[in-house]
Amino acid sequence: MAEHVQESLDRMVAPLRDLMDRQIFSETEIKAIVERRRESEYLLRRVAARKADFLRYIQAEQDLERLRQLRTKQRKRDHLKTQVPDEQSQKQHIGDVHIVQHLHLLFVRAIRKFRSDLSLHLLHADFCKQMKSYSRLGKVYSEALQIFPRQSGLWIEAASNEFFGPNRSIRNARILLQRGIRFSKTSEDIWCQMFSLEMHYAQTLRGRKQILLGAKVTEEMAELASYKIAEVVYKNAVKAVPDSIPFRLKLLDICRKFPDTEPLMEIIQEQLETDFGEQPEAWIARALFEAEKDLKLHGSKSDNEEDGEPERPSKKQRKKDAAVAMLEQAIEALPNDRMHLHAFEFARKYKEELEGNGDSAVQVQEFLDRLEKRISGHLSSELAIEYADYLLECNRITEAVATLEDFCMNKKPVDSSPWIQWAGLSSSPKTVLSSATKCVPMSSACEYLKILLQLFGYQLSTEEDNSILFQSFQRLLLLSPSTQSLFLEDLGTCQGFGLQSIAEACVKYLEYAAKIGLPAVRKVYSAVLFKSSVEVNEINMERLQKFVERSATLESKDKTRRRRIYHRAMEMFEGTDLEHAIRKLRESDAAKFY
Structure with a gap:
């Protein structure tokens, strides 16, 4: 050695x-x-x-x-x-x-x-890019692909290096992606990259000819803008991945990034209708295509108005909006909750984008009115929430409350969201949330916990009797083993008195108990630290650390109880990122008494 x-x-x-x-x-x-x-x-x-x-x-x-x-x-x-000439500093x-x-x-x-560690190959590739060692970078990708031929990302990285790197080789990029497809015929990422590559190349050729030949190249530019090779790639991609709507939508999104792709987008739209006529997502994709064309038309009209041309409604303006027509076809072809939900969401967004501009906005509002009558009495949980949001947006608060109340009391949904939204709008949230705990089964632990957190948060905000609060708190702790990873992000209008996690409930209740007295504080931290199954994870770690620190601070006069709190905290935080911090707290606390 x-x-x-x-x-x-x-x-x-x-x-x-x-x-x-x-x-x-x-x-x-x-x-x-x-x-x-x-x-x-x-x-x-x-x-x-x-x-x-x-x-x-x-x-x-x-x-x-x-x-x-x-x-x-x-x-x-x-x-x-x-200004001293130095030949030594000029040469390599x-x-x-x-x-x-x-x-x-x-x-x-x-x-x-x-050899089997992919991260080392990627580190070497990043280093080559950093040092601009492009010739060696190609070899790095080649060696990595021999070992990991089914890693789609590697084929894409290698092809991107060939086309967007200093070589600018479309031939090498195509060869690499074709080889990647041989290994992973159904890889959506590789097909999307190949489709995007051909779009980039066509646009590059188009720009090059426009610079060299100027206005003479009009017909050739139109031919290039049709993206014939990209169309061939699309047809082969559809054969390889025939049953994926998200894949088709990805290809549509790629088309939107390039100019003059409307003919190709129409081909994709037609195949969406043929292959996925029973899927709401396909109908919405087609409506989006029509809406984008309509928005472009509005944009060109507004430019003309700024140039001083008189605003004169044309025949096109008086025609039925294409996106609205597509939505009406959709709800007739698929009269179900999913289609109604997608149509409602899309129509609301489309109306916002139109910003009250022209006849299209009026038609969208008329469609929403017709859809409102159609869905009345036939709501799912998601549709009820969407409809209530729409009513609130229109300042129809009483109708929104009545809709949620009727849906919850008649359908008794297991989903917690309608109950929580109703509670946020109701004048008696406690009654609503108490009813929800009777309708949502405890077997749906996460949904049940969401309602309990809202109920407990409301009880804390109204400062109810501590005995009632403690009973609700114990119910939360009983659910903790099955819902450790739950962390509520968005609770809509009910978030004013809602809590986001059990750990947050522990901290808030401890602060509430501190106002009552030390016996109440001991009851709370004993229930959490010594009598519950609450475990530390990445989500609740910081809040539980705060709970431990606050509990120890409130027990400032009792050394024995503080020692027990820190000892239990060491057991809970063992093996976590905060274990060292808890140990330091324990040691600094012990040093105060010696």
Whole structure:
């Protein structure tokens, strides 16, 4: 081993001496570099070499290269200031490329040792990009693809490097993506990338011809704008992935990023209608396509008005809005809750985008009125919430409350969202939430917990009797084992008195108990720390730490109880990121008494 290490160090003598002679590094620094490299080489040549040793060595060399670059730039600036010509500073030196070459060698050695570790290949690729070693980058991707041929991301990265990199080779990019498809015929990511690649290439050719030939290329530009190769890719992609609506929608989104893609988008829309006529998402995609065309038309009209042209309604303006017509076809073809929900959501967004502009906004409002009558009495949970939001938006608060009340009392949904929204609008939230606890089964633990959190939050805000509060709190703690990861993000209008997690409920209730007295405080922290199954996780970690600290602070006069709190906290936080922080709190607390 020693002979191999010494041989490696001997190869470094010339470049390191060059760096020292040019005063990039001092003699002391060179000795430190050699010593560090010797230690690292011994670690790498052990029988059981570790990945961490390779990464540590690589990181140290990268830091060294950054330092070399800074000092080299500083040296060049100094020569420019003194205006002293220095031929040595103008030419390439062996020391300037030594560290980068050494880093490449380290990556190669690490990959040979840990061939199945994809992260090392990606690190090497990132380093090549950083150093602009594009020729080596191609080799890195080639080697990685031999080991991981089914990693779609690698094929996409390699193809992007060929087309968007310095080579600008559409041929190589196509070959790579075609090979990737042979390995993963149903990979949506690779198909999307190939589709996007052809769109980029067509646009590049179009721009190039426009610059070279100007107005003479009108017909050729129109031919290029049809994106014929992209259309071929699309047809093959659909054959490979025939049953995915999101995939078709991704391709539509790609089309929207390029100009003059309407003919291609119409082809995709027609196939959506043919293949997915029973899916609401397909109808909405078609309505969105029509809406975008209508919005562009409005934009061009507003530009004309700014130019001073008189506003005169055309025949097109008096025609039925295409997006609204598509929505009406959709709800007739699919008269179910899902379609009604999607149509309602889309129509509301479309109306906002129109901003009351022209006849289209009127037609959208008329469609919403017709849809409102159609869905009356035939609501699902999601549709009831969407409809109530719409009524609130229209300032029809009484109708919104009546709609939610009628839906909850008649349908008794298991979903907590309608109950919570109704409680947020009701004048007696406690009655609503209490009814919800009777209708939502405890087997739906997460939904039941959401309602309990709202009920407990309301009881805290109204400062109910502590005995009633403690009963509700115990019910929350009983549900904690089955809902540890639940963290409520959006509770709509009810968030004013709602709580987001059991851990937050613990903290808020402890603060409430502190106003009552020390016995109430002890009752709360004993229930949480010593009598419940609450566990620490990434979501509740910080709040539970706050709960522990506050509990110990409130027990400032009782050393024994404080010690018990910290001892239990050490057990709860063992193995977590906050274990060290809890230990320090415990030690600092113990030091106060000695």
